[in-house]
Amino acid sequence: MKKNVIAIMGPTAVGKTRLSIELAKKFNGEIISGDSMQVYKGLDIGTAKIKPSEMEGIPHHMIDIRDPDQDFSAADFKDYVQQYIDEITARDRLPIIVGGSGLYIQSALYDYNFSDVKRDAAATRKMEEAVAAEGILPLYKRLEQIDPEQAAKIHPNNHRRVIRAMEIYETTGMTMTAYQENQTMESPYRPILIGLEMEREILYGRINERVDQMIADGLVEEVRNLYENGYSDSQSMSAIGYKEFIPYFNGEHSLEDSIHLLKRNSRRYAKRQLTWFKNKLDVRWYDMTNGPIDEKLRIIFNDLAGILK
Structure with missing residues (x-):
């Protein structure tokens, strides 16, 4: 039971x-x-x-x-x-x-x-390099446009979660919000x-x-x-x-x-x-x-x- x-x-x-x-x-x-x-x-x-x-x-x-x-x-x-x-x-x-x-x-x-979508090391590295060069805000603002519901749950300074949400989108074409709802x-x-x-x-x-x-x-x-x-x-x-x-x-x-x-x-x-x-x-x-x-x-x-x- x-x-x-x-x-x-x-x-x-x-x-x-x-x-x-x-x-x-x-x-x-x-x-x-x-x-x-x-x-x-x-x-x-x-x-x-x-x-x-x-x-x-x-x-x-x-x-x-x-x-x-x-x-x-x-x-x-x-x-x-x-x-x-x-x-x-x-x-x-x-x-x-x-x-x-x-x-x-x-x-x-x-x-x-939460681990169904495998990590994409190349995509992650590319985003980490962009964050190092430009700061987190450009990537976070992109997440706000693509998946505003998820962005509202993530602090902009939480680089790991911002990158992960964007990585799922880049890898699957599906936002993290949609992934969770499915x-x-x-x-x-x-x-x-x-x-x-x-x-x-x-x-x-x-x-x-x-x-x-x-x-x-x-x-x-x-x-x-x-x-x-x-x-x-x-x-x-x-x-x-x-x-x-x-x-x-x-x-x-x-x-x-x-x-x-x-x-x-x-x-x-x-x-x-x-x-x-x-x-x-x-x-x-x-x-x-x-x-x-x-x-x-x-x-x-x-x-x-x-x-x-």
């Missing part, structure tokens, strides 16, 4: 963390973070990383496993998550993935093969996908309030510390919640401008998340807009009790 794996999906600030803790307590689960930026040490407030005091004794995985200057890809995520799924199920417990990085979660649950949707697991959604204006209000709370909790100081330690060009600092403050520290924006930009980017990301989940995966959706949260949890628990039998 395939292993049961629950994945809780939905836009930021919709209530995924609360549900994950309650599900883990009820169904003897362990939680795997599905957020591609919570892997980084020191990125705590801006990624809404759960505090140890909030975990209620539930084991959490995929948090603080990378230094801020290290790369982390969907392929890395897939390898880690599949290992954790094996370990958790071996303990006769239920793996529960929680997060908002849709491609990362999909890659792990549906066993994407993967076979067959899972080695029995994925149970739970989606949380909320009326847009209410969700946006919650996002704005969350940003205000992050600022009160010390987000600016957290980003400043990373900036002053030389991480401003790292992949980790391309995350929403961090990149918005770089112009402020560079003297190009006011703090108010950066906070406004963070709220806007967070709202736009939430909209993209919801669209992605609804278009790409077969998710059971639950509206969290109105009504007592305990009643909504009870409905989800009852549905899952029937599925997990």
Whole structure:
């Protein structure tokens, strides 16, 4: 029999963390973070990383496993998550993935093969020489034209990933986005996908309030510390919640401008998340807009009790 794996999906600030803790307590689960930026040490407030005091004794995985200057890809995520799924199920417990990085979660649950396209040493060398001579921006701008969706996921200073995305296009004529979308949707697991959604204006209000709370909790100081330690060009600092403050520290924006930009980017990301989940995966959706949260949890628990039998 395939292993049961629950994945809780939905836009930021919709209530995924609360549900994950309650599900883990009820169904003897362990939680795997599905957020591609919570892997980084020191990125705590801006990624809404759960505090140890909030975990209620539930084991959490995929948090603080990378230094801020290290790369982390969907392929890395897939390898880690599949290992954790094996370990958790071996303990006769239920793996529960929680997060908002849709491609990362999909890659792990549906066993994407990121090595199908063999490396082309000549093409790679040619691009590396061009980058050495001209810098990364010309190649990155070409990637933006060819595959804007992939370019949006890659920091311009991540030379390896920019070159790899362009290499796949040069070698196959297919963008990396198209390559990933054409993967076979067959899972080695029995994925149970739970989606949380909320009326847009209410969700946006919650996002704005969350940003205000992050600022009160010390987000600016957290980003400043990373900036002053030389991480401003790292992949980790391309995350929403961090990149918005770089112009402020560079003297190009006011703090108010950066906070406004963070709220806007967070709202736009939430909209993209919801669209992605609804278009790409077969998710059971639950509206969290109105009504007592305990009643909504009870409905989800009852549905899952029937599925997990």
